[in-house]
Amino acid sequence: MRFVKAETNGNDFIIVEDVTPDLVDIKKICNRKYGIGCDQIIFIQKQNVSFFNSDGSRANMCGNGLAALAKYTCKDEFIVNNKKYKCIIYQNGDIAVEVKILSVEKNSNYFLVDVGNKHIVFFDDNDDYLNYTDEYNVHYAKIAGNTINIITYERGAGRTNACGSGAVAVAAASGMHDVTIIHEGGISNVKLSKNIATLIVRPNIIFSGVTMY
Numbered sequence: 001m002r003f004v005k006a007e008t009n010g011n012d013f014i015i016v017e018d019v020t021p022d023l024v025d026i027k028k029i030c031n032r033k034y035g036i037g038c039d040q041i042i043f044i045q046k047q048n049v050s051f052f053n054s055d056g057s058r059a060n061m062c063g064n065g066l067a068a069l070a071k072y073t074c075k076d077e078f079i080v081n082n083k084k085y086k087c088i089i090y091q092n093g094d095i096a097v098e099v100k101i102l103s104v105e106k107n108s109n110y111f112l113v114d115v116g117n118k119h120i121v122f123f124d125d126n127d128d129y130l131n132y133t134d135e136y137n138v139h140y141a142k143i144a145g146n147t148i149n150i151i152t153y154e155r156g157a158g159r160t161n162a163c164g165s166g167a168v169a170v171a172a173a174s175g176m177h178d179v180t181i182i183h184e185g186g187i188s189n190v191k192l193s194k195n196i197a198t199l200i201v202r203p204n205i206i207f208s209g210v211t212m213y
Contacts, residue, residue, distance in 0.1 A: 007068070067087065162188065
């Protein structure tokens, strides 16, 4: 099976074209010791995309993954769970992904944000992420001027270097309309206009190859 390895701010992916997920040992391929290694594996057939986490569970969408797909395929529109996501490919290597913010709910010490997948955002580091990762991507965020530093634990993948949809969720929770998100693995920019976010990142294609499983 042919594949491409890509990353966006250190959030890494295996991209597989025209292969159905049921034919792939997802957990083995994603394993960093016994396989290729990645946070998520992305299956694409024409414009239709599905995401799977490294533990084999299905993910709803992934902003960094869509940016990596746009970089690799040069396509500017993808369909995930019957929803269209538009991308802009810039000549300097940046990719913009449009993400709709479905809901933002403020609670006593956290925000719940739905951007096509569910996120929980804390503006402190006093809560145990393990209490939430069965249902949410978890982000601990600290605001410093017009930048926000975040640490991310993704459902089905654990601690990751970055999360594109998480950057959008954190920006939406902060109420800031133009913000730089500093991940452990790199930098994203998020611009908000009403309920539409534009995530701007710079993905890279690392290598391609063939796996026997």
